Amino acid sequence: MKPIGPIPAGFAGQSRLTVGGVDFAELLARAGDTPAFLYDGAAIAARVARLRAALPGMVGVHYAIKANPHREVLAMMAPLVDGLDVASGGELTMALNEKPAAAISFAGPGKRDDELTAAITAGATLHVESEGEADRALAIGDRLGIRPRIAVRVNPDFELRGSGMRMGGRASPFGIDAERVPALVRRLVAVGADWHGFHIFAGSQTLDVAAIIEAQAATLTLAGQLAEAAGAVPAFVNLGGGFGIPYFAGDRPVDVEVVGAALGERLAARGAVLRETGFAVELGRWLVGEAGVYCTRVLDVKVSGGETFVVVDGGLHHQLAASGNFGTVVRRNYPVAVAERMDEEATMTASVVGCLCTPLDRLADRVVLPQVVVGDTIALFQAGAYGATASPAAFLGHPAARELLVREAS
Numbered sequence: 001m002k003p004i005g006p007i008p009a010g011f012a013g014q015s016r017l018t019v020g021g022v023d024f025a026e027l028l029a030r031a032g033d034t035p036a037f038l039y040d041g042a043a044i045a046a047r048v049a050r051l052r053a054a055l056p057g058m059v060g061v062h063y064a065i066k067a068n069p070h071r072e073v074l075a076m077m078a079p080l081v082d083g084l085d086v087a088s089g090g091e092l093t094m095a096l097n098e099k100p101a102a103a104i105s106f107a108g109p110g111k112r113d114d115e116l117t118a119a120i121t122a123g124a125t126l127h128v129e130s131e132g133e134a135d136r137a138l139a140i141g142d143r144l145g146i147r148p149r150i151a152v153r154v155n156p157d158f159e160l161r162g163s164g165m166r167m168g169g170r171a172s173p174f175g176i177d178a179e180r181v182p183a184l185v186r187r188l189v190a191v192g193a194d195w196h197g198f199h200i201f202a203g204s205q206t207l208d209v210a211a212i213i214e215a216q217a218a219t220l221t222l223a224g225q226l227a228e229a230a231g232a233v234p235a236f237v238n239l240g241g242g243f244g245i246p247y248f249a250g251d252r253p254v255d256v257e258v259v260g261a262a263l264g265e266r267l268a269a270r271g272a273v274l275r276e277t278g279f280a281v282e283l284g285r286w287l288v289g290e291a292g293v294y295c296t297r298v299l300d301v302k303v304s305g306g307e308t309f310v311v312v313d314g315g316l317h318h319q320l321a322a323s324g325n326f327g328t329v330v331r332r333n334y335p336v337a338v339a340e341r342m343d344e345e346a347t348m349t350a351s352v353v354g355c356l357c358t359p360l361d362r363l364a365d366r367v368v369l370p371q372v373v374v375g376d377t378i379a380l381f382q383a384g385a386y387g388a389t390a391s392p393a394a395f396l397g398h399p400a401a402r403e404l405l406v407r408e409a410s
């Protein structure tokens with residue numbers, strides 16, 4: 001038997017699963033059928049509100065839409081946040097449907113010329129990831145007769161400790177090594193680009209509050225040093241994000257109030273060169289991850305070699321992360337429950353496996369559940385971020401998961 005992650009607070013203690021106060025069976029009927037992702041809109045809004053209350057008033061909130069770009073989620077999120085951060089031309093198009101270009105920034109290594117053109121034409125902020133990309137953006141701006149708005153993504157000389165995905169402090173495809181940034185900024189200013197500031201993203205998915213505080217402090221210090229060295233005042237500094245959510249046994253949620261208070265102190269003490277600068281954090285997972293549940297129906301319960309397998313109609317083609325194949329080194333169990341009987345005593349040790357014909361498709365490994373029968377609904381939690389769109393939907397030709405944003409005010 002292996003442990004499972006903690007059921008998120010919004011769902012813990014239920015007897016039958018409800019999302020936004022509505023019974024899951026009603027929601028699955030609304031969605032059409034299993035497998036389906038159910039997203040609690042009220043929980044997402046509450047999360048944004050909590051973050052805003054925790055952060056200093058001068059720090060904006062951006063949503064990194066790759067965490068969950070579902071059209072309705074994006075439409076409800078857009079008015080709640082100050083900016084949308086995108087990482088492809090496709091995401092740029094989606095974001096432009098919801099927010100003015102001035103509130104959209106476009107990062108990501110490997111932007112094609114047509115993507116740069118779209119961003120410059122629209123007036124979004126380009127986060128350039130190399131000197132070469134900056135040159136291409138400038139050339140496209142010249143050709144279009146538009147002054148491109150460019151921020152410089154910095155590969156910082158530190159990293160976010162305890163981060164699931166580190167993005168700083170070493171050789172990286174993301175951003176420009178900090179020591180080369182001042183020269184590029186001087187050049188951007190000299191050629192008349194609309195230099196917008198810095199984007200410093202040190203890592204993702206950490207639960208370590210001290211590490212987040214330390215990274216934010218280091219980010220402010222670095223932004224000040226780079227601005228001094230470049231002899232230019234940044235209009236804006238994107239401080240990155242990295243706030244994780246508790247997926248696994250023993251994980252504890254991030255206390256954003258503590259993070260916000262510390263950031264307030266650091267900002268009050270920031271260098272003179274950053275006095276007029278605007279700031280934002282960019283979060284994906286923390287804003288939407290806990291609000292989502294992936295529901296999949298039990299097709300078979302079988303025994304082999306003395307182990308019980310619960311076979312469901314979903315799988316890693318929808319929720320890759322739960323199978324341990326998206327950004328984790330050691331496979332551990334996401335929080336999981338039987339939606340019909342969340343409060344029933346867990347007496348059955350079983351692995352929940354998806355319908356894909358590959359041994360990788362294991363959604364829960366030797367967990368203890370209430371007695372599961374065919375027709376039951378398995379709920380996998382922490383599915384609101386990096387679920388549907390971060391999974392290999394085309395693999396094996398099964399239909400895409402349904403997705404439903406629950407709009408009830410709970």
Ligand SMILES: *Cc1c(COP(=O)(O)O)cnc(C)c1O
Pocket residue numbers: 064066067085087107201204205240241242243282283284285286385
């Ligand atoms: C993916 C990404 C994010 C969001 O990360 P989360 O872990 O979902 O909060 C933020 N900023 C950048 C640059 C990213 O690439």
